[in-house]
Amino acid sequence: MRAKINKLFEIESQYMIEYVKGEVAELTPAVAVIDCNGVGYGLQISLNTYSAIQGKSTYRLYVYEAIREDAYVLYGFADKQERELFLLLISVSGIGGNTARTILSALSPSELSNVISSENVNILKTVKGIGLKTAQRLIVELKDKIKVGVTSSSSVGSMPMSSMNLTVQEEAVSALTMLGFAPAPSQKVVMAILHDEPDAPVENVIKQALKRL
Secondary structure (H helix, E strand, O other): OHHHHHHHHHHHOOOOOOEEEEEEEEEOOOEEEEEEOOEEEEEEOOHHHHHHHOOOOEEEEEEEEEEOOOOEEEEEEOOHHHHHHHHHHHOOOOOOHHHHHHHHHHOOHHHHHHHHHOOOHHHHHOOOOOOHHHHHHHHHHHOOOOOOOOOOOOOOOOOOOOOOOHHHHHHHHHHHHHOOOOHHHHHHHHHHHHHHOOOOOHHHHHHHHHHHO
16 A cells, blocks of 8 residues: 555656756766756756757756655756656656666667557667567557657767777776676776777767666
8 A cells, every 4th residue: 555655646746847047067978957946956867858958058858756764866858848758758668767877878759659669669679678578568558658750859870989988987887886787897897898889979879888787
């Protein structure tokens, strides 16, 4: 009974905070801190949202509040479309907030929509933590709810950097660690990617790493 009450409370309260808008105080590929009149809101973000925010001094992030007995987590999204996809993902049994964020980091909103609509199980299985049964369940439960070809301003773009550097490496490893991957293998994969593509932007490095880990 308590679990049902908590779930109901979580659903009803998810839009207590519709969005936060303010100065981008801190930004990593996994977390954005938005300063709203002196209050810093830390929001968990996907790579798509990170790409949209990068280089901006102020930004508005749409919010989903995950309220549980042991935690209160804010997830931030560059637009409502990505948030809607996130909500669809977590409505599927076995998909939590972190897994949904990982999916939205590995695939852009348009890619995810097309993958589910075309029932492409193999692509979904490339996302860390998504096995065959989970991929099939995602498709069965969401294929009639998802919009084909949804576009998003937060799609990952190319932001070339001059050379391989410690900043990209550290940010990528930090983001992967926050997504639940062990630091050592994350470091190894990131270094291998940067060895082959020294000019790769951090969001692309993380997207590739998510498919290798």
